[in-house]
Structures are given as C-alpha cells and as structure tokens.
Amino acid sequence: MDTAKDARILVLEDALRHLNSVVSNRKLRFHVEYGRLGEALKKAGALFYEVKYSYVDAKSVAELEATQNLVSAIDDFEDIFRSAIDSQGYAPQSNSERETVAEVNYALRIVSRFQKKLVHYDDEPGYAVDLLAVEVTRTQPIVGARLLDECRCTDGSRIWNIVTNIEGVRSGMKLACAILPPAVMMGVVSEAMFLGGDPLPDDTPLGELANVSKGVLDQATAQVMQIIERMT
Incomplete structure (x- = not known):
C-alpha cells in the first residue's frame, strides 16, 4: 500500500507532532524530565520515517521492527508523563492546562492503538x-x-x-x-x-x-x- 498517504500513518505523524509541540514549548505545568521526554520523541521520530516510507501492506507495517520500537519509545514517554503526574498529584487548573493534558492523552492514544488500526480496520480514513x-x-x-x-x-x-x-x-x-x-x-x-x-x-x-x-x-x-x- 502507499504508506506515505495512508490516513492511519498520517494521523500517527500528527500525533507525534502534538507531543513534540508540548515538549519543545514546555507546555506542561508540572515538573517533568523534559530531557527524557525529548529523547523518547527523537527516537520515535527517526523510526517514523521508516514506517511512513515502508510501502508494505498494513499488517506488515504493524509488524515492522521500526513500528514496534516507535510504539515502545512512546510507551516510555507515557511512563515518564504519568509518573510525574502521579508523584505530584497534579490536576490541571486552567483551560490551557486541561487542553495540554488532553492533547498529550489524545496523542498517546493514537500511538498505542496504531498497530490495531492497521491489523483490524480497513484504510477508510474515518x-x-x-x-x-x-x-x-x-x-x-x-x-x-x-x-x-x-x-x-x-x-x-x-x-x-x-x-x-x-x-x-x-x-x-x-x-x-x-x-x-x-x-x-x-x-x-x-x-x-x-x-x-x-x-x-x-x-x-x-x-x-x-x-x-x-x-x-x-x-x-x-x-x-x-x-x-x-x-x-
């Protein structure tokens, strides 16, 4: 399939952009190890292009080592993010904070379900x-x-x-x-x-x-x- 134009892969790319925006602009209003978050995103970003330009069928994309390692890198991101929230008992107070946390949660959900989308759904963009x-x-x-x-x-x-x-x-x-x-x-x-x-x-x-x-x-x-x- 044309992986460079597949909606599931493009939505994944958008999700990674959301995470990069949060980290590069230091939007989180609690103490978190931005360096470790950045490292996880850098790893995921490098792997993403192997996924986007793999030009194999959807099931094969899900099974690529690059895909598995990308998801693992974002799992690490999520662990750092959740641990920081839990350890500080953080709860967003303003709309800006609520939007940022929701943005991260949305992006993490997209990444975590990416392989399932490839294996169990057709390529209809919706x-x-x-x-x-x-x-x-x-x-x-x-x-x-x-x-x-x-x-x-x-x-x-x-x-x-x-x-x-x-x-x-x-x-x-x-x-x-x-x-x-x-x-x-x-x-x-x-x-x-x-x-x-x-x-x-x-x-x-x-x-x-x-x-x-x-x-x-x-x-x-x-x-x-x-x-x-x-x-x-």
Missing part, C-alpha cells in the same frame, strides 16, 4: 481515530454560547468532555463520537465530537463502536481529512 459509543451523564449550557452545550460522557472506562451544538442531547442518551485533537470552545475544552446526531439504540455497548453507520463514518472521515490538511 477509522484512523477512535470511534466510540458513549453515554451522556450530564449536560449544561455554556454561558455566553446560546447554541453550545457541555456534555460529560462515559465510554464505560473513562469520562470524556464534549462540546456540541446538537439540540436535544440529554443525560442517559447514547451517541457515537470520534476522539479528536482537543479544542477550546467558548472557554471549555472539548475532547471529542458527536457523530451523526441520532441516538444509538439503548442496548448499544459502551466503548469501541461495533456497528459504524455510513453517516457516522463519513463524518469521521471528514474530521480526519481536516487533521491531515492542517499538517500541510
């Missing part, structure tokens, strides 16, 4: 990011934004903060969403985007979305293409 079924646990209007609501949602294992302009979203509703690079909207950090707008059936399992409709996949693909376009 599958390059995680598509989840979530349940809304709380909604509240955003002050000063007549058409925006802040929604707290669960995928069964963690909480996501999602800002939406979809009308009628309420607690208990299940919806499809895409996990995207975080954005601050009217002073609120949004970590994902609802897709489709129509509620999922009540018996839909939370977590990874098993039955992805064409409408949901098309919207996810549009979001992934925006990620890729912003890189150029």
Whole structure:
C-alpha cells in the first residue's frame, strides 16, 4: 500500500507532532524530565520515517521492527508523563492546562492503538481515530454560547468532555463520537465530537463502536481529512 498517504500513518505523524509541540514549548505545568521526554520523541521520530516510507501492506507495517520500537519509545514517554503526574498529584487548573493534558492523552492514544488500526480496520480514513459509543451523564449550557452545550460522557472506562451544538442531547442518551485533537470552545475544552446526531439504540455497548453507520463514518472521515490538511 502507499504508506506515505495512508490516513492511519498520517494521523500517527500528527500525533507525534502534538507531543513534540508540548515538549519543545514546555507546555506542561508540572515538573517533568523534559530531557527524557525529548529523547523518547527523537527516537520515535527517526523510526517514523521508516514506517511512513515502508510501502508494505498494513499488517506488515504493524509488524515492522521500526513500528514496534516507535510504539515502545512512546510507551516510555507515557511512563515518564504519568509518573510525574502521579508523584505530584497534579490536576490541571486552567483551560490551557486541561487542553495540554488532553492533547498529550489524545496523542498517546493514537500511538498505542496504531498497530490495531492497521491489523483490524480497513484504510477508510474515518477509522484512523477512535470511534466510540458513549453515554451522556450530564449536560449544561455554556454561558455566553446560546447554541453550545457541555456534555460529560462515559465510554464505560473513562469520562470524556464534549462540546456540541446538537439540540436535544440529554443525560442517559447514547451517541457515537470520534476522539479528536482537543479544542477550546467558548472557554471549555472539548475532547471529542458527536457523530451523526441520532441516538444509538439503548442496548448499544459502551466503548469501541461495533456497528459504524455510513453517516457516522463519513463524518469521521471528514474530521480526519481536516487533521491531515492542517499538517500541510
């Protein structure tokens, strides 16, 4: 396959750029060993180009030594990042801090699931990011934004903060969403985007979305293409 143009690989490249931006600009507001983070990123960056220009099939990309070592390097990054947070009991206080932590979490998620995307999904761009079924646990209007609501949602294992302009979203509703690079909207950090707008059936399992409709996949693909376009 043309690995240089595969959406999964380009989204991985974007994730590494997010991590590099956080480290090079020292965005983290807690003590962390930036030197070790930088070393992990330097190693991953060198390996990435072996992956991007490998021109082998998706399963073979997942099995490349370069791919495995890249993921391992970012695992080291995550260990350093999480250990620093845990040892200091850090919790972000400002929107800027929340956005930075969400940015790192997003990028780490992309890297950790990269091999699975190659092996278990086709090359439709929408599958390059995680598509989840979530349940809304709380909604509240955003002050000063007549058409925006802040929604707290669960995928069964963690909480996501999602800002939406979809009308009628309420607690208990299940919806499809895409996990995207975080954005601050009217002073609120949004970590994902609802897709489709129509509620999922009540018996839909939370977590990874098993039955992805064409409408949901098309919207996810549009979001992934925006990620890729912003890189150029």
